[in-house]
Structures are given as C-alpha cells and as structure tokens.
Amino acid sequence: MSASFEKAYAPLAAFEGGYANDPSDRGGETYAGIARNFFPEWPGWAIVDKWKKSLGENAAVLTRALATAGPAHGLAEAYHGDGIMTFREQLLRDARDVFLNPSEFAEIGELAGHDGISLLVAPCELQMPPDGDSRQGVSYESVAVVVHADDVPETLLTGRATTLNGEEWTVLSATARGEVRRLVLWREKA
Structure with a gap:
C-alpha cells in the first residue's frame, strides 16, 4: 500500500478500518470507510460477499479475514486513491453530506x-x-x-x-x- 494512503487512513482505521453493518448507519454495510448504500459499484463488495458467505456476518471475524486476505483492503486503497475520489475528497463529501444535511444537523x-x-x-x-x-x-x-x-x-x-x-x-x-x-x-x- 502507498505510504500516503496509510498515513491518511491511520487516524480513521479504528473507526473505519474494518467491516460493519450498523442498522442505524445510513451508509449501511461498510468496509474501510466505503459505504455500500453510497458506493454499491465498488468492486471490493464481491470479495466482502464471498467472505460473508463462508464466515457469516460477525463484524470482528470479517474484519480480521478481510485484513489478512488483502485484496479488499487493496481495492479500498485503490478506490480512495485512483482518481475515482481521493481519500480527502471522500472525507469532504461525507462531511458535507452529513453535516450540511438538514435531516442530520443543519x-x-x-x-x-x-x-x-x-x-x-x-x-x-x-x-x-x-x-x-x-x-x-x-x-x-x-x-x-x-x-x-x-x-x-x-x-x-x-x-x-x-x-x-x-x-x-x-x-x-x-x-x-x-x-x-x-x-x-x-x-x-x-
């Protein structure tokens, strides 16, 4: 992984580093900060779905499996840094979508x-x-x-x-x- 992605991602890894599927999160199913409801086209979902099928939906188990398997995390790096949207752009977009959303805070x-x-x-x-x-x-x-x-x-x-x-x-x-x-x-x- 690139050093710049790792440096930018490190502060968020504890919160956005793994797999989650919180029903109260409007992003729905999320891996590495990529929310399925907002980014259903991300190719890493195929890898996540494959692991879910074999391991179930326990967030801790899936997080460990996906981190050690590598491809999904590599796709997350590519997604955040390959020109689709930079990590910074995604954070700004997320901040705007949440904080400037009248139904949330604005x-x-x-x-x-x-x-x-x-x-x-x-x-x-x-x-x-x-x-x-x-x-x-x-x-x-x-x-x-x-x-x-x-x-x-x-x-x-x-x-x-x-x-x-x-x-x-x-x-x-x-x-x-x-x-x-x-x-x-x-x-x-x-």
Whole structure:
C-alpha cells in the first residue's frame, strides 16, 4: 500500500478500518470507510460477499479475514486513491453530506440573500469587533456558519456586510476547504 494512503487512513482505521453493518448507519454495510448504500459499484463488495458467505456476518471475524486476505483492503486503497475520489475528497463529501444535511444537523435558512440553503450555525465568543471599537456599554455577538461553497457567492469576504436569516451581520473571516465554506460573522447586540 502507498505510504500516503496509510498515513491518511491511520487516524480513521479504528473507526473505519474494518467491516460493519450498523442498522442505524445510513451508509449501511461498510468496509474501510466505503459505504455500500453510497458506493454499491465498488468492486471490493464481491470479495466482502464471498467472505460473508463462508464466515457469516460477525463484524470482528470479517474484519480480521478481510485484513489478512488483502485484496479488499487493496481495492479500498485503490478506490480512495485512483482518481475515482481521493481519500480527502471522500472525507469532504461525507462531511458535507452529513453535516450540511438538514435531516442530520443543519438547518434551512438564508445567507447573503440566498434562501433555502443548508446552514450549520453555532455561536462564537467575540469580545469586540476587529477594528477595536471599544465604546462603553456596547457588546457584540458572533456566529460561525458552515455552508456548501456553491450556496454562497465567492464575493462574501472579510469586512463585507451580509445577511443571515434576514438579519444584518458583517463577515469577520471566510475560509474554504473543498466544497465547504466557513464564515465567522459579527454584529452589535441589539
């Protein structure tokens, strides 16, 4: 296996390294982080099915057998790194599909005039705005917003005024990773 795959995979191996079939996981049957419900075309499922037929569906037994047999894990490496989707791309996609999914964690709202988008909104601590305004008796609030990059304009940059769910805010910071954007917004408390 390639060193880069092993390095990237190591932190997840305890959670995504083997076989699982948890009925509460919407991915369903999973091996090496590849969920059958989302990636039924993965060729490693033929190997997994062969081992299940001979050993049963005990997750610990299958995990050991598949790890020692090698081909399924090799196919997992190929799947994550052969151009179908890199491991990083898969993690970003999974994060977007779970965390920006309104039925999981996100809410539907408005950002920068765009209605009906999935948002993750969480309060942040902010003592004063970046310009150092220290007027007596004025307090501030801040929120972090995570959104799919396609749902907000690229012009939503630091210092720009915007709206969040119809209320006025100012962008304190804007960062992007793959398909996900994180904005920190601030305003004076009403």
